[in-house]
Amino acid sequence: MYPPPHSHPYAPAPPPLRRWWQHPALIITLLVIFPPAGIALAWTSLWKKSQKIVATVLSGLWFLLSLLLQDPPEEDTKADRPTATASPSPTPTPTPTPSETEEVPVMPSLVGGAYASAEPIVTANLGRAYAAYKDVDLPAEYGTWLVCFQRPDAGAPVTSAVPVVYLTEPGVPCPASPNTVLHKPTPKPTPPPAPKPRPTTQPPTVAPEPEPTQEAVEEDVYYANCAAVRAANAAPIREGDPGYSRRLDRDGDGVGCEN
Template sequence: MYQQYQQPHSYAPQPLRRWWQHPALIITALILLPPAGIALAWTSRWDQKKKIIATVLSGVWFLVILLTPDSAKKSGDDAKSPAAVTTTAAPQSSAASAAPASAMPDVVGTPFAGAEKAVEALVDTELTALSAYADVTLPADHTTWVVCFQEPAAGAALASKSVPASVHLVAAGTTCPAEKGTSLKPKSTPKATPTPTPKPTVDEDASSSGGGGSVSYSNCAAVKAAGKAPIRRGDPGYGRHLDKDGDGIACER
């Protein structure tokens, strides 16, 4: 009898695959529980290259999962902060809405033309121009005149657009006064001229009346100024023109 010849298999039989070596299970574990997935991957029938790739990807994914809670917490805190700021700032917004929308600009030192544009942009009324000096008349064309004083003051809140505004001006190159309404050229008070005191005059020619001496007086005012009144006949300075009644005593009154 002849034995039956059996042709040998061309490949070795593959060992049975365990349930934990199933690719779907390993991939799921790599995603949901990376440490366990990496362990299963290295017990699987994958080649060396696939195992290394799976280990690297699962490790990176595991690090992302670990760092995500901190990032999420930080994002949550950042999200809460604007809400807190908004809540705190809400009263300020209400106060700001209740406050006036504009304030009086500072126009002192600027020409009237520029001041007019700045002020009339905020109010509906016209800017009133006045002279800063009481004795200076404001010309019809005062666009180049400079502002010295303004009403309302710079920075004052404008409650409405109907607030009246005015400025006091001086000509360009003129110094502003210390106060509005003062005079540029104050009137000077005339000084009283003192009345000169008549002085006795010395007459070299003695009076024909024999008054004696070389002193003569032009009138009784000069005699009184010299302290010689009354003056008698024979005294220095006596003269007939001083003795009106001819009794010999002159300037007795």
């Protein structure tokens, strides 16, 4: 056979024809969308070997990365979950107040009655009884004496203060206020003036006045209030001291002008 005309015996061979599946655009698209198919077509393409290796490595890494980033399928655990049953909320029990559980005792009205009827509540609350007149002492038995004043007043809680009552003997009217003097002291008679001595050559001898006795001093001592007691440097004044009176002892404990 003879070579065709116009052909050179040393001319290069023509490049192989490229099929439609060897198109670069198709291969690159499959390398991104579906790497296994894209890699297979890349090795059948007319690319250089180095290009095929690079395409295979990049597409393989992209395929593995897409598999790792996929979220695991959610398991249906609703069937396994126990159904929560709403439990009824407990009804709060009202706490009783002290006024509902127990009654606070109050002070009854004792004025006008005999001390025998008032003695139980007075002694039960550590109270005390005094004579309404400061110059009158209570006898050993004074259950028939009448109550003139009380502390605290009627209706007040007994626990707020220690009960105190002031008594007077039956037949004796109550004073206007506690610690009033019943028997006013009788004024002492004024002694007549001594006769004038006759003039003599010698000066008359004047007899010294007798010193007042302790009883007279105690009777003459009188303090209008605690300020007078403190001014006389006699505070605190106790029962039996000169000038002591129930008017100066407000709490009735036998010691006046304590503060």
